[in-house]
Amino acid sequence: xxxxxxxxxxxxxxxxxxxxxxxxxxxxxxxxxxxxxxxxxxxxxxxxxxxxxxxxxxxxxxxxxxxxxxxxxxxxxxxxxxxxxxxxxxxxxxxxxxxxxxxxxxxxxxxxxxxxxxxxxxxxxxxxxxxxxxxxxxxxxxxxxxxxxxxxxxxxxxxxxxxxxxxxxxxxxxxxxxxxxxxxxxxxxxxxxxxxxxxxxxxxxxxxxxxxxxxxxxxxxxxxxxxxxxxxxxxxxxxxxxxxxxxxxxx
Numbered sequence: 001x002x003x004x005x006x007x008x009x010x011x012x013x014x015x016x017x018x019x020x021x022x023x024x025x026x027x028x029x030x031x032x033x034x035x036x037x038x039x040x041x042x043x044x045x046x047x048x049x050x051x052x053x054x055x056x057x058x059x060x061x062x063x064x065x066x067x068x069x070x071x072x073x074x075x076x077x078x079x080x081x082x083x084x085x086x087x088x089x090x091x092x093x094x095x096x097x098x099x100x101x102x103x104x105x106x107x108x109x110x111x112x113x114x115x116x117x118x119x120x121x122x123x124x125x126x127x128x129x130x131x132x133x134x135x136x137x138x139x140x141x142x143x144x145x146x147x148x149x150x151x152x153x154x155x156x157x158x159x160x161x162x163x164x165x166x167x168x169x170x171x172x173x174x175x176x177x178x179x180x181x182x183x184x185x186x187x188x189x190x191x192x193x194x195x196x197x198x199x200x201x202x203x204x205x206x207x208x209x210x211x212x213x214x215x216x217x218x219x220x221x222x223x224x225x226x227x228x229x230x231x232x233x234x235x236x237x238x239x240x241x242x243x244x245x246x247x248x249x250x251x
Contacts (some may be wrong), residue, residue: 015068030224048219094163098175153184
């Protein structure tokens with residue numbers, strides 16, 4: 001892994017995570033290094049069970065590493081208390097999940113504004129920012145709908161708006177197109193391309209070759225370790241897409 005610069009958003013070194021299992025513990029993440037520069041999109045691919053989502057959960061503070069260190073936006077975070085991690089996470093990381101993870105009892109706009117309210121934004125400022133993001137993402141007309149009234153593509157756009165509301169330096173996306181049809185996947189790809197062009201940093205776990213190939217760099221995982229590191233050019237050739245398709249898989 002290259003050395004971090006002043007423009008580095010995420011540095012993770014030597015991450016290890018082991019889970020208990022019958023017979024022999026499973027090392028889901030085994031000495032992994034990850035670096036994401038400001039304005040960079042990094043994708044992670046690998047076969048089912050290789051540790052992709054566990055890696056994302058470690059970086060985002062949803063799981064604690066057994067070993068290794070994580071520096072987020074210039075601050076080491078792996079040793080923080082649960083409370084401190086939660087507060088920092090709300091300000092510095094936006095999450096986009098495959099299952100959207102919208103709160104069923106809240107309207108779309110209420111889901112989007114919730115992270116801003118949790119860090120102390122006024123209700124008027126949170127609502128204004130939420131509506132601005134929903135307008136930008138093309139779902140403003142669905143603001144007052146409950147999640148079960150949204151299409152998959154609409155729900156994912158609402159989830160992206162929620163991830164962006166606190167203007168975090170890093171977005172973590174876990175299989176963001178996994179529950180979307182082809183049309184909605186195409187819309188999500190265009191949205192991620194827009195975010196990339198605007199300088200947003202993203203770390204994306206995906207089984208979708210189209211999503212992976214739209215990144216600046218591709219990390220390939222197998223058996224909990226990074227086994228490949230490829231720098232990608234915009235408009236990857238069909239040969240690359242075919243190669244990537246063989247790396248897909250569930251978490």
